[in-house]
Amino acid sequence: MENYIFGQMPRKYQRKTEKGKWTAEQLRNAITEISNGCSIRSAGKEHGIPESTIRKKLKLSEEERYQPMCLGGVVTFTMRQEQELADHVIKLAKMFHGLNPIQLRKLAYQYAEANNVCHKFNKERKLAGKDWYYNFMERHPNITLRKPEATSVNRIKAFNQESVKLFFSNLELVYDKYKFTPDNIFNVDETGITVVQKPVKCLAPKGLKQLGYKTSAEREKNVTVICCCNAIGRYIAPMFIFPRKRMTDLLSKNGPSGALFSCSLSGWSNENLCMDWLQHFSQSVKPTVMSPVLVILDNHSSHISLSIYEFCKSTGIVLLTLPPHTSHRMQPLDLTFFGPLKSAYNQECDLFLRSHERITTYDLAEIFNKAFIKVGTMEKAISGFRSAGIYPFQPDKFTLEDFAPASQFQPVNDENTLTDITNKNLSSKPNDACVVSNTESQQPSTSNTSESAFQQTSKMQNLVTESLASIISEQASKSKSDRNSPSETTNRLKGKHVTAETLSPIPCTSSTSKYQRKNKQKSIILTATPNKDELEEAEKKKQARQKEVDRRNSDSEVESIDSVSMLCDDDECDDYPDVDENQCLVCGELPTKSESWYRCTVCSNWAHALCTGYDSPENYICDHCD
Secondary structure, three states: OOOOOOOOOOOOOOOOOOOOHHHHHHHHHHHHHHHHHOOHHHHHHOOOOOOHHHHHHHHHOOHHHHHOOOOOOOOOOOOHHHHHHHHHHHHHHHOOOOOOOOHHHHHHHHHHHHHOOOOOOOOOOOOOOOHHHHHHHOOOOOOOOOOOOOOOHHHHHHOOHHHHHHHHHHHHHHHHHHOHHHHHEEEEEEEOOOOOOOOOOOOOOOOOOOOOOOOOOOOOEEEEEEEEHHHHHOEEEEEEEEEOOOOOOHHOOOOOOEEEEEEEOOOOHHHHHHHHHHHHHHHOOOOOOOEEEEEOOOOOHHOOOHHHHHHHHHOOOEEEEOOOOOOOHHHHHHHHHHHHHHHHHHHHHHHHHHHHOOOOOOOOHHHHHHHHHHHHHHHHHHHHHHHHHHOOOOOOOOOOOHHHHHHOOOOOOOOOOOOOOOOOOOOOOOHHHHOOOOOOOOOOOOOOOOOOOOOOOOOOOOOOOHHHHHHHHHHOOOOOHHOOOHHHHHHHHHOOOOOHHHHOOOOOOOOOOOOOOOOOOOOEOOHHHHHHHHHHHHHHHHHHHHHHHHHHHOOOOOOOOOOOOOOOOOOOOOOOOOOOOOOOOOOOOOOOOOOOOOEEEOOOOEEEEEHHOOOOOOOOOOOOOO
């Protein structure tokens, strides 16, 4: 009795007999032989299945026949029902709305109640038991409990079929025009390092309430590192950008061989530093107009200027930008290099602190160099280009299933517009979608549910039958809380099969923000001739701002910040940028008279209103914080 707790079977029960150990495949083979004329007893002996078991199975339906024997109790859900739950769990995880164990147990209880399934779940807490959860996870090894990575809404929305298709179209154009070989295809990207490393897991005594680890400071500014590699695994010496006014040779001590060291007030890249890196890149690769190279980079505004355009055209560098906010799926360095690089850098910081009191900015180059040498392998670079579909060229690398999460944020129809509901997928808000969704024969949806998830606007997977159209119309005028109630759904659909997606619908969120970017950025070929006119116009505006700054400085009349139109998301904000020290986050220029400035709500730094692309300072987040 010591293995039993409150009359329940132990979670790790060890079987003592071989009873019921046959598989569904053995049963299927036995039934096939019986249909060919073999006796039930002979087929049972040959495949190790009792005769009585075969006779019972032959009386069952095709759906229930091949379920494994349940020794010691009755299963709650059928194989089809449990597979539906498993498919829905996987689908929600891919849509960035994964369930935690408590939510899954709650969904299982609601699913059993809605479909009148006999169960022994806790009716007071309205949860399935822990034993059911652990057994469910054991029966579905393709599902595991993982810690998700925080992904911003902008990244989810930006990775859509239209943007990715445009990028691969541009990539195909430059491939066809210049016939690039893999050694001439490069990717460049920025990452940040700091003297405050992220501690790795370490051994400690059980029961310890708090476990600390030595770091150099509480908080520190980032140092930007620009890395570059090509499709055959060649790495260009990185460029370091330190957050300071003046450069010193001590910062480059024991750094990577051939690396470039520079500085800026913010520690981020700007147009001038981007030009410095391009010259550094040109000296290392030595491209020519007759033998050009392709550089794939993000579309940050610091990479776009007339001087950069003219330099690249004269030296044979073709610049192709990625779609905005898609680097987590399409940037080769992000896919396979920066993650291991950060881990190796943190480990090197831990080793350094064992023999030193603290890490300073003068030690960063040396520590980074050790991590860079360990991680900068050919395999990682080649794998990154392959994973992004850039080389070898794979325009169909990403499927419709990969673009499904972006459909959550498409514009949705009005609540009261519910016409032709039987012939269309649900394209209204999630509350309207909380209705049963049936297949042709009112059977539960299976794992093949991704085919219809990418139609026009935020659609559910299954079609709504004619018998439920009137119910949807009636519920459209009710309050939101009534429609979301699982009990209300159960009462309305009594006698109908309620799918897991009905009880836990995939959110279909419309964009509610009033302040959107004026011109949505997209993938472009920066060095293409049509872009020259836009760059020249931008250069004229920049020179006009610079003339205003020069005039004010020459007259020695630096006006107070109140005379400069600075806009903040808080009307009472009195923390304005210093005219002499602060620069625009995007273009790097100083404030001038009668210019509107927006302040980032995260890092509190400033940028020209025209440079941000936002219509209002409210909810403005700069590209560095996004």
